[in-house]
Amino acid sequence: MVENTSRVRDALRIDGALPDPGSTPIGPGKKPKALAKLDSAGERLSALQEALYAEGVGGGTRSVLLVLQGMDTSGKGGTVSHVLGLVNPMGVRYSAFKKPTAAERRHHYLWRIRKRLPGPGEIGVFDRSHYEDIxxxxxNGLLTGAERRRRYAEIDAFEAELAEAGTTVLKVFLHISPEEQLKRLKARLVTPEKRWKYNPGDLEARGHWGAYAEAYADIFKKTSTARAPWYAVPADHKWYRNWAVAELLIETLTELKPKFPEPGYDADAELAKLKGVGGSA
Amino acid sequence: MVENTSRVRDALRIDGALPDPGSTPIGPGKKPKALAKLDSAGERLSALQEALYAEGVGGGTRSVLLVLQGMDTSGKGGTVSHVLGLVNPMGVRYSAFKKPTAAERRHHYLWRIRKRLPGPGEIGVFDRSHYEDIxxxxxNGLLTGAERRRRYAEIDAFEAELAEAGTTVLKVFLHISPEEQLKRLKARLVTPEKRWKYNPGDLEARGHWGAYAEAYADIFKKTSTARAPWYAVPADHKWYRNWAVAELLIETLTELKPKFPEPGYDADAELAKLKGVGGSA
Incomplete structure (x- = not known):
């Protein structure tokens, strides 16, 4: 049986208007089913990740880069915890890109991004990314049209480079509603152990919701390529978000067909040697 | 109730002879109990890790560095998967130190180590470490006594620096028997999906078992300090090994008492502002 590796991707690929943030366009529509499905997705994801990692150890150069974008509280961190938490941390390279530091601002905006690319066999995860730089x-009105066009061109060239180097880029927009964000911001403020996640700047960004939506729409239009399209994951329901990102990763990895490498030695000869060695060294 | 944070550490701290690799000196003596205990350890470890991470976000500088050493097949990778796999990958920085590359050999042996230290709030994991350089x-007879003494002194100074910078180092030796290694090497050779983990060099190292045991004994004696003692985890039983490393981490983190940071803003004022904003942005 040939596995269909584009079912979820086809349904979630951005093509014009975004789905409702509370909707479940494909897959489980209720929480218990979604949790059960995530559980079994964990096993498949783990097996695929191990094969990709093994391929890397065996000299392969392929890797996957999951780019997570979304408004504050859209669940980028939660996705990392619940989805990437399903696989061996050996093979995951996580990077958060916050407001650039003074030192980072003295470099080209892709400088800090390039330093955090996944190595062979790894799944890189970008919690925010080079898209923040558009x-x-x-x-904030600090980018002229000409600069924006230049950055689009640079990002396109950058992602072409990644593809050539063997890195498959999976770009995911976690789509929440302003109503859900309000709930989550409140929860962060009233729960002492969640206050560290809140930042007064979040409220400022929230005030520009419409402008962000517009900027995102432009990004989806200009940077969705055949090699690296954008996907929108309705993210008002955390259980749906986790299931969907896990499936997008699984489909991406399944299509890559990562292979356990052929050993660079004669397994039978090694076994014979081992038998000669006996029980104690 | 004051939690005893040195029960497992006291039992596993190396003090002379190593425990039997098949023994269970403290904690669960049977697999089902160990698995159940690891499950609940996961929750505690996760909570502690989150607090440490939050502390780092809030400006704290503390971190933990787990150093895993052991003969081939002793379970360094399995420990990472099963123990570190219990916490949010956002806060884990994993590094494997294999045979140094030509480029790495042109630097001081601590050069590549320093590049991979955990950041504030992170749990760093070294799969092999600077101890390989002794x-x-x-x-292999390539280190004079004088060179060895110098490296010991350098490592002591290095670990003192780490302590001063806020990094608590947890040094763990995964202790397996040659009989168990033989079984695991065979399993790697006969299982196609495990062959990538086998390396003919493993057999050579196995041939020097006694010399490695002696070199390790010397390392434990010379580099067990009050700030960073060595622990031996009997590792013939994977379930015991996982439980023990989880507990060593939990005790270490519990003693640190990581704290969720005080917000750098007025939570009530922010809540009031949020209420003013209303349901949609």
Whole structure:
């Protein structure tokens, strides 16, 4: 049986308007089913990740880069915990890109990004990414049209480079509603152990919701390529978000067909040697 | 109730002879109990890790570095998967130190180590470490006594630096028997999906078992300090090994008492602002 590796991707690929943030366009529509499905997805994801990792150890150069974007509280961190938490941490390289530091600002915006690319066999995870370098300055009116076009071209060239180097880029927008964000921001403020996740700047960004939506829409239009399209995951329901991102990763990895490498030695000869050695060294 | 954070550490701290690799000196003596205990350890470990991470986000500088050493097949990778796999991958920085590359050999042996230290709030994991730079050349007769003494002094100074910078180092030796290694090497050779983990060099190292044991004994004696003692985890039983490393981490983190940071803003004022914003942005 040939596995269909584009079912979820086809349903969630961005093509014009975004789905409702509370909807479940494909897959489980209720929480218990979604949790059960995530559980079994964990096993498949783990097996695929191990094969990709093994391929890397065996000299392969392929890797996957999951780019997570979304408004504050959209669940980028939660996705990492619940989805990437399903696989061996040996093979996951996580990077958060916050507001650039003074040192980072003295470099090209892709400088800090390039330093955090996944190695062979790894799944890289970007919690925010180079797309912030179009989004934020654009919303804040600090990017001319010409600069924006240049950045689009640079990002396209950058992602072409990644593809050539063997890195498959999976770009995911976690799509929440302003109503859900309000709930989550409140929860962060009233729960002492969640207050560290809140930042007064979040409220400012929230005030520019429409401008961000517009900037995102432009990004989806200009940077969705055949090699690296954008996917929108309705993210008002955390259980749906986790299931969907896990499936997008599984489909991406399944299509890559990662292979356990052929050993660079004669297994039978080694076994014979081992038998000669006996029980104690 | 004051939690005893040194029960497992006291029992496993190396003090002379190593425990039997098949023994269970403290904690569960049977597999089902160990698995159940690891499950609940996962929750405690996760909570502690989250607090440490939050502390780092809030400006804290503390971190933990787990150093895993052991003969081939002793379960360094399995420990990472089963123990570190219990916490949020956002806060785990994993690094494997294999045979140094030509480029790495042109630097001081601590060069590549320093590049991979955990950041604030992170749990760093070293799968092999700077201790290989005493072990391997020593066993291969490439280290004079004077060089060895110098490396011991350098490592002591290095670990003192780490302590001063806020990094607590947890040094764990996964202790397996040659009989168990033989079984695991065979399993790697006869299982096609495990062959990538086998390396003909493993057999050579196995041939020097006694010399490695001696070199390790010397390392434990010379580099067990009050700030960073060595622990031996009997590792013939994977379930015991996982439980023990989880507990060593939990005790270490519990003693640190990581704290969720005080917010750098007025939570009530922010809540009031949020209420003013209303349901949609």
């Amino acid at each position: 989004l934020v300055p654009r919303v | 072990l391997v050349p020593r066993v």
